[in-house]
Amino acid sequence: QVQLVESGGGVVQPGRSLRLSCTASGFTFSNYGMHWVRQAPGKGLEWVAVIWYDGSNEFYADSVKGRFTISRDNSKNTQYLQMNSLRAEDTAVYYCARHAIAVADVPYYFDYWGQGILVTVSS
């Protein structure tokens, strides 16, 4: 069965960096685009970034553009989110999610989600 497991969260001071990982199993990781979605405490869902199945392209929300970088290592079935210059407003649960169509570079919905990992930006 499809599983997505996030790791790397924690408490970090404003201005510092953190890298999240999402390790996948149960499907051919290299065939699927992967997303990061976040949810601030008590708030709604906010899409953060996507990387295409082959790493050929990336897109970012305006709120993180220039500070966050998404990447993937298909040999390790893992995607990453490098978060730099963190701000208090980046505090959220971060979910990785799978693009619901394989071998595609077009927008589609998300069919599987990880359990989420909490990132707290605080001094």
Place this chain on the structure above:
Amino acid sequence: DIQMTQSPSTLSASVGDRVTISCRASQNIRTWLAWYQQKPGKAPNVLIYQVSNLESGVPSRFSGSGSGTEFTLTISSLQPDDFATYYCQEYSSYSWTFGQGTKVEIK
């Protein structure tokens, strides 16, 4: 950027009620719309994609309709497991915008 607006923000209903949640897009998204259910402390789960296609394993009491800018999620007979927050999401562009959510509460 596309904005997605859901109404109502909160909905109080009883088991067996028919429930309708609306979602409006700020521009034409054709049929590129999904609905998700989220329970407290859990990840979202997709219910419906492309406006009206039920994801595998989702009960048939859930249905979706609409096109362009106006969309609806309907639960035909609310069950105890359905008390949750529901989000619409557009995927017509490279921004994947969610609505702000509709919380379905027990009346």
